[in-house]
Amino acid sequence: MTPSESVDITLPKPFVNWFKKRGWTLRDYQRDMLERAQTEKATLLIAPTGAGKTLSGFLPSLTSLHTAPRDGLHTLYISPLKALTQDIHRNLLEPVEEMGLDITVETRTGDTPSHKRQRQRKRPPNMLLTTPESLMLMLSYADADRLFGNVERVIVDEVHSLIANKRGDFTALALARLQQFSPQCQRIGLSATVAWPELLASWLGGTDNPAGILQVPATTKPKIHILESKTRMPFGGFMARYAIDDIYQAVSRAQTTLVFVNTRAQSELLFQMLWEQNKAALPIALYHGSLSKEQRRKTEALMAQGVLRAIVCTSALELGIDWGDVDQVIQVGAPKGVSRLLQRIGRANHRLDEPSRAMLVPANRFEALECQAALNAVMADELDGDKPQSGALDILPQFILNCLCSQADTPEQLYKLVLNASPYQGVDWETFEKLWWFTVDGGYALRAYERYQRLTKRDDGRYEPANRRVIQRHRQNIGTIVEAGRLKVKRIRRGNQGKIIGEVEEYFASQLVAGDTFIFAGEVLKFEAIRDMQLHARPVKGGEPKIPSYVGGQMPLSTYLADGVRSILAEPAQWKKLPMQVQEWLELQQAFSKIPDPENVLIEQFPYRNAWYTLYYTFEGRKANQTLGMLLTRRMEKFGVKPLSFSVTDYGLSVCSVNPVTSSQLARLFQPDILGDELEDWMLQAPMLKRSFRQVAVVSGLTEQRYHSSQKTMKQVTFSTDLIYDTLREHDPDHILLSVARADAERELLDLRRLADMLIRFVDSTVLVNLEKVSPMAIPIVLDVRSEQVKGAGAHAMLEQADLYAEAQAMLDDVRALLSGNHA
Structure with missing residues (x-):
């Protein structure tokens, strides 16, 4: 909204007065949304964060229900997140109550009590806010045609997040069923970050009747910077412990901060580290999807009240949450995607005409490159994201x-x-x-x-x-979300009395023995026993706590960001934008070996710890590299190279073997035909x-x-x-x-499509560099702790996991010594 003396007279009087009271005027695209509501055509509204996108989606329904009141379900709102559903409900009730509108608005998610669900089926509200799973459940009832038969509008929020996954396929089928019950139903899609507008419009409206696209240009660019820490940045790892004081100081200087991480395990660890640093006892909370509903609702309420100074959170708070008082976002770890980063940054200064402020904290040196690539894309107004795929058949x-x-x-x-x-x-x-x-x-x-x-x-x-x-x-x-087996965590205080505070995965719980400690819900707990599918644990101090792991926590590096990283590496002039430690690292790499370039795949080979290491700088993401590692080692076994293990990161693949790979063998290794026999044998x-x-x-x-x-x-x-x-x-x-x-x-x-594209793109375009020592860029990949053992000769030569930081520094010192000619 923008301050103005005049108010658009086409709005009903309560709306006119409400807008005037707030000093707002109807924006052109909001007026356009009201006009489009008079047709049956679907509309995709793409508007920057803080532009009043959600109100724009609901405004036609609110005015329609005011001028022509009716019973029953009029508008259905579908959200990909429970937290977003609750937030929209809170924000929608505000204008309804302030204007005194006789319109009922309710939520229906997996957290809704059964008695309320039953009542909603008998006496549905005018507006129902729900999730895809809850919608499909309602569509399974015998009275679904009565409940949904007169729905006039369905609003799909954050629609970009649903177009390239099973949950989106699931939602598309639910929309088709809704259309069968209510043919006149109009679809509205809302999003701030859309890389493929036409494809998304077809997804929303159908190929034969694609949605009309209404795009609102951004008036400001976010203010983003990469942390330049005085502390030494590690070569590998994912927690950014080196920067914890910098993160805490940034939180201290701001009024309210959202600290985003990529996994639930990271959120638990970072929250602990911040509390250890929290000398001023600032109110800092934790939020992720495995915490109990009560814990999450409490945090949401405190944030809405302006009580908290910071929340350490995962993607559970990424989409659409409207907390206008959040004045900065800190992204810890590389964002893995430009659109994802913009979604998170958009949580800060949730107002159209004010720039969002954000700080990127790379966890390691490769991530600094990824952060810079993301920052470049944001400044160039470029977005990424997966294209729609054929629907999953299961x-x-x-x-x-x-x-x-x-x-x-x-x-x-x-x-x-x-x-x-x-x-x-x-x-x-x-x-x-x-x-x-x-x-x-x-x-x-x-x-x-x-x-x-x-x-x-x-x-x-x-x-x-x-x-x-x-x-x-x-x-x-x-x-469509197949959960790993979960156990509820019961926090015990006295005797066996306590309360449920969330869930951990069965796999993690099965590894605990009595007396083990682990971090959960922001505190250290001591494991006692598993009783009645509950993990009983008591709060304690000290110990060496474990971190619960969660399946599916790793986000793949987007293809767009991978290309961005390659581009930065190929242009030394861009290195000046990077933290000084990263610049020095790349300069050492350039002097000692080569820098990967966009036209070839750089492959380095060197002896290390009585074995040979071959490094492939693919930049194709962890899943594609994992698959490539499995296939390469099978073919290397046939060649007599005797592979021992391999490790992967988003950026490359390291294969450890008894014998070195020759140039002729390499020419036969890195070929698209590896997706033939080797793939078939391995998959079976x-x-x-x-x-x-x-x-x-x-x-x-x-x-x-x-x-x-x-x-x-x-x-x-x-x-x-x-x-x-x-x-x-x-x-x-x-x-x-x-x-x-x-x-x-x-x-x-397996990410086979991405892997196949890479192998075809770089066929006969590899550059092999033989070295006498580990190169600077190889250090984080060689020392990656997630290595996969390969069956075969010499398995006893697997890398030992030592102090990775000290070992990495020693490797870099060796390179410096070699370059200076002082190496003995």
Whole structure:
């Protein structure tokens, strides 16, 4: 909004008065949104953070409900985050209450009490704010057509976050079902960061009827700088412990700060480090998705009240949260994507005409390059993000069953419905039919088991769930996020009394023994026992606490940022923008070896600790490098190189072997054909396909994690799906879920598309440099603690994990000595 004396007279009087009281006027794009609401065409609104985007999305509904009051559900709002749903609810109630509008607004998420859910179905509010999972659950009820039949508008917030993942596919199917119940329903998409506007418009409105795009230009650029710490920056690691005093001082100088990290484990560690530094006892909180609902709501309330000075948080607070009093964002660790960084920065100074302030704190020297690449992109108004992909097929059986739980139907009609969802427009009938028969009875190898008899055919030719139990199982397992087995953490005070403060993963809990300490919810806890699927622990002081790990915590480096890093390396003039320590590091690399360039893949080879190391500077992200490492070591084994281990980072791959790689062998190693025989052999033997099948089995409904009040452990789920996988491989090798699991592994786990693009791009474009010592740029990759052991000769020569910082510094000193000619 902008201050103004005049108010647009087209608004109803309460709105005119409310705008005038606040000194606001209707912006051109908000007026445009009101005009577009008169058509049935979908609209994608792309507006910078603080531009009044959310109000713009709701304004047509608010004015419509005021001028033509009605009962029942009028507007449905879909958010990717529970926290965002709560925040929007709080912010939407403010104008409704201040204008005295007779409009009901409620939320419906997994945290909503059951009695409120039941009441919402009988007497729905005018506006319902929900998540994709809760929406799909409501669509499974027999009264779904009554509940959603008169919905006039559906608003999808942060729509960019839903276009290239299973959750987005899931949402697209839900939108198609909504459109079936309410053909007049208009779709509105909201986002601040869209790299592919036309593709997103097609996703939102459909290829045959893409949404109209309304883009609002930014009036200011964010003010971002990279921390220049006086403390020595480490070569590797991900916690930025070296900068903790700088981070604390920045928090102390600001009124309110959001400190973003990339993983939940990082948030726990950084919070602890900040509290150890917190001499002034500043109110600092912790926020991530594994904390209890009560803990999260308390933090949200305190932040909204302006009580907190800082929150250490993950992506759970990344999207759309409107706390106008946040005056700076600190990103600890590289952002991994330009759009992600802008989303986080946008939480600061959540006002259109004021620049957001942010500080980037790289955890290591490679990350400093990534931070600078992200900063360059922001200044150039460039965005990144994944393009929409074909819809994941394991979601279709879940969707088929969801529709039939609501009302009986035929496969032909459901196929037409699926084709109305943008990601599934390319699904052929043959594929759908295979998924349909799997949904009916499990397919050839499984139909003998009663458990998989899920659908039955009625006399009128339509299908419906076989019994009530099938419906219950389905509703308890709706969604696409397959969680690792979780245990609730009970914080014990006296006796066995205490309260639940969150969840940790079963895998982590299984490694604890009585007396172990670990960090959780911002404090050190001592493990006592696991009782009734709860981990009991007491608060203690001291000890050497462990850090809970969470599956899926690693974010891949975006292709755009990878190219940006290559560009910086290739232009020494850009090095002056980097911290002085990083400049010196690159200059040493340039003098001792070579700098990677955009046209070739630099490969270094050197002896170290009685073995040979080969370094591939790919800059293709951790998943692609992991896959490349597996394939390279298999081919090296055939060549007699005798690989021992490999380690990966986002930036490169290090392979340790008994023998060096020759130039002729290298020419045959780094080739696209490595994605042929080696890939096939490895995938058939690797446990990865079983892991992928487990994900597919849960999403498709082949097995479930929850039933009634019981929750299967991940060990139980894995045992069950491994058994089914082996059975299908032997007796029904053409089963559709085996094909789906293979495709899923290639897309989700291996990043094969990105790896293939790189191998094709750089075929016969490698530069091999043989060195007598580890190069400066190789140090963080060689010493990366996450190394993978390879079966084969010489496994005893695996790297020992020593004091990495001291060892890295010694390596760099060796390089300096060699360059100065003083090396003995």
